[in-house]
Amino acid sequence: MSGKKSMPEKSPANDLNPIDNPCGRGELLQLFLSFFKIGLFTFGGGWAMISIIEREIVDKFHWIERDEFLDLLAVAQSLPGILAVNIATAVGDRLHGMRGSAVATLGCILPSFLIILCIAIFLTPETIKNNRVLSAVFMGIRPAVVALIVAPVITSARAAKLTLTTVWIPLVVALAISSGQLFGIDLGFGSNPILFIILGAFGGWAFWRLGRRGLKH
Amino acid sequence: MNIYLKLIWAYLKIGIFGFGGGYAMLSLVEHSVVDPGWITEMMFTDIVAISQMTPGPIGINSATYIGYVAPAHVDPSLASPVWGVLGSLLATMAVVLPSFFMVIYSSHFIRRHQQSGAIKAVFSGLRPVVVGLIASAAILLMNAPNFNPNGIDWQLAVNIIISAVAFCLVYFKLPWKGGKRSLHPILVIILAGIAGFIIYY
Numbered sequence: 213m214s215g216k217k218s219m220p221e222k223s224p225a226n227d228l229n230p231i232d233n234p235c236g237r238g239e240l241l242q243l244f245l246s247f248f249k250i251g252l253f254t255f256g257g258g259w260a261m262i263s264i265i266e267r268e269i270v271d272k273f274h275w276i277e278r279d280e281f282l283d284l285l286a287v288a289q290s291l292p293g294i295l296a297v298n299i300a301t302a303v304g305d306r307l308h309g310m311r312g313s314a315v316a317t318l319g320c321i322l323p324s325f326l327i328i329l330c331i332a333i334f335l336t337p338e339t340i341k342n343n344r345v346l347s348a349v350f351m352g353i354r355p356a357v358v359a360l361i362v363a364p365v366i367t368s369a370r371a372a373k374l375t376l377t378t379v380w381i382p383l384v385v386a387l388a389i390s391s392g393q394l395f396g397i398d399l400g401f402g403s404n405p406i407l408f409i410i411l412g413a414f415g416g417w418a419f420w421r422l423g424r425r426g427l428k429h
Numbered sequence: 430m431n432i433y434l435k436l437i438w439a440y441l442k443i444g445i446f447g448f449g450g451g452y453a454m455l456s457l458v459e460h461s462v463v464d465p466g467w468i469t470e471m472m473f474t475d476i477v478a479i480s481q482m483t484p485g486p487i488g489i490n491s492a493t494y495i496g497y498v499a500p501a502h503v504d505p506s507l508a509s510p511v512w513g514v515l516g517s518l519l520a521t522m523a524v525v526l527p528s529f530f531m532v533i534y535s536s537h538f539i540r541r542h543q544q545s546g547a548i549k550a551v552f553s554g555l556r557p558v559v560v561g562l563i564a565s566a567a568i569l570l571m572n573a574p575n576f577n578p579n580g581i582d583w584q585l586a587v588n589i590i591i592s593a594v595a596f597c598l599v600y601f602k603l604p605w606k607g608g609k610r611s612l613h614p615i616l617v618i619i620l621a622g623i624a625g626f627i628i629y630y
Contacts, residue, residue: 255485256487258451290548292445292531294454298528313533317525321489323485324483324486331479332497336498349625355595356617393568405457409446
């Protein structure tokens with residue numbers, strides 16, 4: 213207490229910095245609780261989560277106008293990483309700067325983290341293997357999980373509007389990455405997904421530059 | 430190198446190159462976590478299932494789970510909750526931090542290039558690649574541990590049927606209360622679990 217008395221002018225300045233924290237601690241807490249709630253009750257992540265974040269941030273609390281939210285969403289989508297976490301970071305940053313983005317991001321991932329931790333502690337791979345009921349249940353679940361990932365292959369292929377000039381790309385990517393399993397061939401770095409992400413991004417950019425140059429001349 | 434440093438490095442890469450959503454990220458996870466043997470293919474499939482069924486993004490859920498399981502699997506002397514929690518914490522932070530700083534420090538850059546059309550061009554190249562990444566994640570999961578762990582023919586046949594039915598349920602829209610909708614993935618996992626219990630118990 214004596215330390216606090218010796219420099220009384222500093223404490224309020226820390227609590228309320230008018231530049232990056234116009235609304236005080238209450239709103240930071242509210243931001244954390246909002247994203248914590250979203251992280252706790254939304255299954256599946258991605259777009260399911262985005263619509264709920266939009267409802268909470270734009271419609272309920274009126275923290276951000278819808279136009280601006282869509283603008284932040286466009287930025288979040290253009291960057292790698294987990295979309296729902298990116299939008300939490302962007303909204304937090306827009307509202308309260310660095311502190312806001314840390315609070316919103318933490319709120320968004322903490323429920324997942326804690327729930328999975330509880331499950332992981334009790335449901336280790338050995339538990340599943342040694343428990344007759346669980347091993348039977350998971351034997352049925354595993355082939356279904358594969359199907360759950362086959363479905364978005366088709367959905368994303370249709371959404372990508374593949375043409376005859378681009379349809380070879382996913383084929384080459386899929387065959388190269390799984391070459392070890394399919395043909396027993398080790399392509400080394402040639403089967404690394406990161407290689408194809410870099411090639412795809414660079415290829416898209418290069419074609420665009422060439423097209424622009426073609427238009428100019 | 431220490432397993433924790435390896436986990437951090439792997440998940441930083443996943444965070445930096447993770448374009449195209451959770452399913453596309455799975456192929457990166459498979460490549461950097463399952464291939465080196467930090468977890469088995471079977472564990473990976475189970476973790477994907479559990480990540481689907483619990484709230485939150487699949488990328489966070491799987492990073493936390495794999496971070497918990499991997500140290501003990503690589504080095505049995507690390508088989509205690511404390512070492513597991515440390516792995517969870519590091520993997521989850523590593524997957525989030527790259528995009529965290531990119532969102533904060535590159536939004537101006539992104540907006541400028543969005544207007545010029547450069548970002549759109551990059552994604553026109555990334556989109557077909559993402560389709561291939563998700564396809565590779567699916568192909569890599571079509572393996573013996575998932576479909577025929579005991580090497581018994583009738584079990585292989587039953588598992589292929591479970592997979593085909595599950596696909597139809599999530600992909601095709603069925604008439605439901607006036608509208609048309611497909612089954613939620615969580616419901617499909619629960620149904621498959623019940624089927625597994627009835628058939629294999």
